[in-house]
Amino acid sequence: MGKLKAGWPAWAAIVAQILTHVGALLPLAWLLWETWQGQLIIDPVKEITTRTGKTALILLILSLACSPVNTIFGFKQALRLRRPLGLYAFLYVGLHFLTFLGLDYGFDLDLIRQDILDQRYVLVGSAAGLLLLALAITSTQGWQKRLGKNWKRLHRLVYLASMVDILHFVWLTKDIREPLRYGGVVAFLLMVRVPAIKRAISKARYGLKARWKTRREA
Amino acid sequence: MVKINPSEITPEHVYLSRRKFIAKAVGMGAVVTSSLVLGACGGVLSPRRHELVEGSKEGQEPTPKGPTAEASPDGAVFPTVSATTDELGDPLTSFEAISNYTNYYEFTTSKEGVAYLAQDFKTSPWTVEVGGLVHKPKTFDTDDLLKFPQEERIYRLRCVEAWSMVIPWLGFPLAKLLEEVEPMSKAKYVRFETLYDPDQMPGQKRAGYNWPYVEGLRMDEAMHDLTILATGLYGKALLPQNGAPVRLVVPWKYGFKSIKSIVKIDLVEEMPVSLWMASAPHEYGFYANVNPEVPHPRWSQATERRIGEIKRRETLLFNGYGEEVAPLYEDLDLTEWY
Numbered sequence: 001m002g003k004l005k006a007g008w009p010a011w012a013a014i015v016a017q018i019l020t021h022v023g024a025l026l027p028l029a030w031l032l033w034e035t036w037q038g039q040l041i042i043d044p045v046k047e048i049t050t051r052t053g054k055t056a057l058i059l060l061i062l063s064l065a066c067s068p069v070n071t072i073f074g075f076k077q078a079l080r081l082r083r084p085l086g087l088y089a090f091l092y093v094g095l096h097f098l099t100f101l102g103l104d105y106g107f108d109l110d111l112i113r114q115d116i117l118d119q120r121y122v123l124v125g126s127a128a129g130l131l132l133l134a135l136a137i138t139s140t141q142g143w144q145k146r147l148g149k150n151w152k153r154l155h156r157l158v159y160l161a162s163m164v165d166i167l168h169f170v171w172l173t174k175d176i177r178e179p180l181r182y183g184g185v186v187a188f189l190l191m192v193r194v195p196a197i198k199r200a201i202s203k204a205r206y207g208l209k210a211r212w213k214t215r216r217e218a
Numbered sequence: 219m220v221k222i223n224p225s226e227i228t229p230e231h232v233y234l235s236r237r238k239f240i241a242k243a244v245g246m247g248a249v250v251t252s253s254l255v256l257g258a259c260g261g262v263l264s265p266r267r268h269e270l271v272e273g274s275k276e277g278q279e280p281t282p283k284g285p286t287a288e289a290s291p292d293g294a295v296f297p298t299v300s301a302t303t304d305e306l307g308d309p310l311t312s313f314e315a316i317s318n319y320t321n322y323y324e325f326t327t328s329k330e331g332v333a334y335l336a337q338d339f340k341t342s343p344w345t346v347e348v349g350g351l352v353h354k355p356k357t358f359d360t361d362d363l364l365k366f367p368q369e370e371r372i373y374r375l376r377c378v379e380a381w382s383m384v385i386p387w388l389g390f391p392l393a394k395l396l397e398e399v400e401p402m403s404k405a406k407y408v409r410f411e412t413l414y415d416p417d418q419m420p421g422q423k424r425a426g427y428n429w430p431y432v433e434g435l436r437m438d439e440a441m442h443d444l445t446i447l448a449t450g451l452y453g454k455a456l457l458p459q460n461g462a463p464v465r466l467v468v469p470w471k472y473g474f475k476s477i478k479s480i481v482k483i484d485l486v487e488e489m490p491v492s493l494w495m496a497s498a499p500h501e502y503g504f505y506a507n508v509n510p511e512v513p514h515p516r517w518s519q520a521t522e523r524r525i526g527e528i529k530r531r532e533t534l535l536f537n538g539y540g541e542e543v544a545p546l547y548e549d550l551d552l553t554e555w556y
Contacts, residue, residue: 042319042330043381043525106529115520115530119513171516174379175327177426 013077024088056092121171266372298453311383324419339458350484353400366390373469388450405485434490508537
């Protein structure tokens, strides 16, 4: 019975932690290396914008996946990865925004206002960025204590941020199939959170586990 | 060591086709001088053009036969351009960028992925069927196309995605080809079609677009001297990713109007529906003239990034060719007819 409760071995949690930090920093290292090597030759600004944006989205999705991973596989330690994954996502959002503001538009605010501020993908992208900024600031334990019950409510905004992020992607691209694939993943991860569905999955998992256990004992 | 002026070098594919032509001519007992005479360059602010013609031209002395591309039949005559900038003084985009950054959805939607997927694309044999409302329909093969006097045209190319390049094309005015088939007076538009061959063009297997690629021009646009059929760039035959063996180039319109790998040209009465008009009518119109004042519904067109530069630059009305083409649209509301 004790084994059933413990579930995953301790080393799995350590491996997951290492993978999270290394995996989240690798795209940045790779981007810096390629920039340094001059391999982003053709349109480097576009390349940096696209890569930081896409990495941010993937990390955000991975942070959304933590809770479903616990629901489906009973891997409780995944819940501890939500904060670092969210913060890494915000790091890339920041780089993405700075690339847009500085590299692409040379901090020329007039040009940005005339040229692009009324574009809907810029508006929703900025909205998603602001949401994530609020969540990043309040991600510390201090804020968690200060906000108490409201902290959880506030951080549910990440669901909204991820949906707005998908919209940003859909609106800026010419070929919407790719953002729709990401959108499908986000939809699935949000669906698993619906209480009834979540309960059904947990129940099924315990059922499977129990059956597996009895078979092993038999 | 004799210094070779790049403009004296014959473009590889023109040279190769010329050799065939010479062989035929010699067989008939004719004598053909294969010296190259340089045509006059355009004025300061008209697009750079540079004729590459056979024999002597009126009022000009034939250039003495000097070192030419014949010294290197493998085509190591690269790059052959008559100028290093466009008429506005902006430098040519590198050959590397032009040939590795292309929108060609028949292969893939990834601009960097086209060159690899298109490397084995078969461009020979190839024919372009010209018909519809014409008196003399004709099918041209690539040799026929290269018999039109080839010129170099240095044009800006402005993609609807807000990036741009400066490209030294080789080709000839579309008008020359259309004159040969003698359009009927009721022909109002020209409709172009790309090859449909999903085995060679994997992108055509994907649903979502109504292949083959179709584009169209109004008759006066098609007959305009700036409108060319390109067969090469940087002095070499077109590479598959750039639309080999023959493509349209309409420099004052967004790049997607310049249809690639053409197999069919029809003169028609009704305005053709292009692939982009069919797939997203509220985003892409028939005209697609470069216009900083008319934003695409999803992104601005006020600025662009020249490939090779970091900071954005302002987009010019008609891509900077307003002097030549604005008269075509005097009676047209450019916001309504985007």
